[in-house]
Amino acid sequence: MGKSIIEKIWEQHIVHQEENKPDLLYIDLHYIHEVTSPQAFEGLRLKGRKVRRPDRTFATMDHNVPTINRYFIEDEIALKQLTALETNCRDFGIELADLNSPDQGIVHVIGPEMGLTQPGMTIVCGDSHTSTHGAFGSIAFGIGTSEVEHVFATQTLWQTKPKTLKLEVNGKLRFGVTAKDVILYVIAKYGVNFGNGYIVEYCGEVFRNMSMEERMTVCNMSIEGGARAGLVSPDETTFSYIKGRKFVPTGEEFEQSVNQWKLLASDEDAVYDREITIDAEQISPMVSWGTNPGMASAVDENIPVGSSDTIDEKELQRALEYMGLTEGMQITDIPVQHVFIGSCTNSRIEDLRKAADVISGKQVHKGVRAMVVPGSQKVKKQAEEEGLDEVFKSAGFEWRDSGCSMCLGMNPDAVPAGEHCASTSNRNFEGRQGAGARTHLVSPEMAAAAALYGKFIDIRNLENSSEMHQLH
Numbered sequence: 378m379g380k381s382i383i384e385k386i387w388e389q390h391i392v393h394q395e396e397n398k399p400d401l402l403y404i405d406l407h408y409i410h411e412v413t414s415p416q417a418f419e420g421l422r423l424k425g426r427k428v429r430r431p432d433r434t435f436a437t438m439d440h441n442v443p444t445i446n447r448y449f450i451e452d453e454i455a456l457k458q459l460t461a462l463e464t465n466c467r468d469f470g471i472e473l474a475d476l477n478s479p480d481q482g483i484v485h486v487i488g489p490e491m492g493l494t495q496p497g498m499t500i501v502c503g504d505s506h507t508s509t510h511g512a513f514g515s516i517a518f519g520i521g522t523s524e525v526e527h528v529f530a531t532q533t534l535w536q537t538k539p540k541t542l543k544l545e546v547n548g549k550l551r552f553g554v555t556a557k558d559v560i561l562y563v564i565a566k567y568g569v570n571f572g573n574g575y576i577v578e579y580c581g582e583v584f585r586n587m588s589m590e591e592r593m594t595v596c597n598m599s600i601e602g603g604a605r606a607g608l609v610s611p612d613e614t615t616f617s618y619i620k621g622r623k624f625v626p627t628g629e630e631f632e633q634s635v636n637q638w639k640l641l642a643s644d645e646d647a648v649y650d651r652e653i654t655i656d657a658e659q660i661s662p663m664v665s666w667g668t669n670p671g672m673a674s675a676v677d678e679n680i681p682v683g684s685s686d687t688i689d690e691k692e693l694q695r696a697l698e699y700m701g702l703t704e705g706m707q708i709t710d711i712p713v714q715h716v717f718i719g720s721c722t723n724s725r726i727e728d729l730r731k732a733a734d735v736i737s738g739k740q741v742h743k744g745v746r747a748m749v750v751p752g753s754q755k756v757k758k759q760a761e762e763e764g765l766d767e768v769f770k771s772a773g774f775e776w777r778d779s780g781c782s783m784c785l786g787m788n789p790d791a792v793p794a795g796e797h798c799a800s801t802s803n804r805n806f807e808g809r810q811g812a813g814a815r816t817h818l819v820s821p822e823m824a825a826a827a828a829l830y831g832k833f834i835d836i837r838n839l840e841n842s843s844e845m846h847q848l849h
């Protein structure tokens with residue numbers, strides 16, 4: 378019987394195994410950021426311990442970082458966390474992409490960008506969206522602060538082996554439908570708990586045809602469907618993305634790695650605990666209208682009336698009250714006052730290119746405040762080299778430095794209470810973008826279109842959609 382990539386990687390990393398107990402797994406790579414690491418370092422200090430593999434640990438500053446005047450940090454807690462990270466990395470010998478570093482950016486953007494994230498690895502970070510790195514064919518998941526300390530001290534982690542779920546999307550995506558829409562569709566259809574207790578493997582033609590950046594968008598949101606992790610078996614797309622990056626072996630060594638990585642891909646006859654099959658034709662551009670990522674509909678649909686398989690009546694009422702929306706309302710009637718293009722879900726160069734295509738030569742609607750926050754300083758630089766910053770700025774967008782920004786209220790970028798934001802991020806929980814803020818999760822193309830019209834627009838109906846068609 379064949380094996381899935383999930384089983385192969387898991388088995389290769391077991392350090393210790395006992396019946397009816399979690400396995401002790403070796404961890405290949407540990408990312409850290411300023412929010413979830415300070416207590417873990419404190420724990421080490423109290424016990425007089427060192428970081429076992431500082432060379433397999435990498436740090437960045439992202440959540441608290443202002444995206445304008447980045448050295449001027451007003452918030453006391455933010456400043457404390459950033460300073461602590463600096464001191465801790467110095468004391469424990471860990472490489473840090475600080476505010477001066479050309480590598481700085483959101484942890485889930487810079488890891489792949491530098492080639493740290495590679496197929497076959499076990500990767501952890503004190504951050505739920507660590508699942509992003511699964512796009513490379515690795516088992517990558519978020520951990521809590523006490524586990525961060527455990528990994529620091531031992532480079533291992535106790536983990537119960539999750540079940541396996543094969544999520545297959547077959548066929549071709551229709552025009553205007555993006556990776557973001559695929560994952561929003563999956564979560565809307567199967568609910569925010571469908572992945573509970575599973576590692577999801579994304580299979581089928583749709584994911585095979587995706588770029589690495591698109592795969593990262595999908596894997597990023599695995600956690601929003603409740604999954605422990607999500608991954609894609611590595612292929613030529615993976616290897617050519619990785620080749621030549623800063624931390625990637627070169628020459629013969631690279632070829633040898635590729636040969637090893639090829640063996641990891643799931644076998645044809647691999648057996649999974651659960652399988653879901655979806656037809657790509659079913660998927661449309663999506664907009665979330667509620668307070669979790671499963672409360673989302675196709676842009677040409679209405680907000681549902683009454684409960685469904687995945688949302689009960691009480692939840693629906695509460696969500697709509699918070700969002701200031703009503704049952705049965707058309708998605709394209711929802712007003713938009715803010716547009717945020719950023720976050721570890723959709724802030725990479727391809728995302729910015731696609732958003733720029735939509736707005737090129739046009740103007741942001743007068744009632745809208747729109748901003749672009751590149752996921753890393755490298756993405757920012759590359760976009761500037763391509764002239765994308767000019768496209769955004771001349772349309773009326775703000776162009777910022779990299780960080781988590783408006784994805785969550787831990788830095789100065791926020792949406793005022795009661796106002797609606799078309800956001801390319803991954804969470805639309807109450808208060809996520811600021812107290813009382815109303816978040817709508819969309820793709821970069823849909824966010825860009827909302828900026829032009831001050832409401833949600835079906836990008837398939839845009840004037841220049843034939844031009845866009847050629848670009849996709």
Ligand SMILES: CC(C)[C@H](C(=O)O)[C@@H](O)C(=O)O
Nearest residue numbers: 412413440503504505506785
């Ligand atoms: C602050 C951090 C712990 C948190 C996470 O774990 O995901 C954040 O990144 C988020 O997206 O909510």
Ligand code: SF4
Nearest residue numbers: 506720721781784785
């Ligand atoms: S961009 Fe958002 S989701 Fe991603 S790590 Fe930062 S806060 Fe979390």
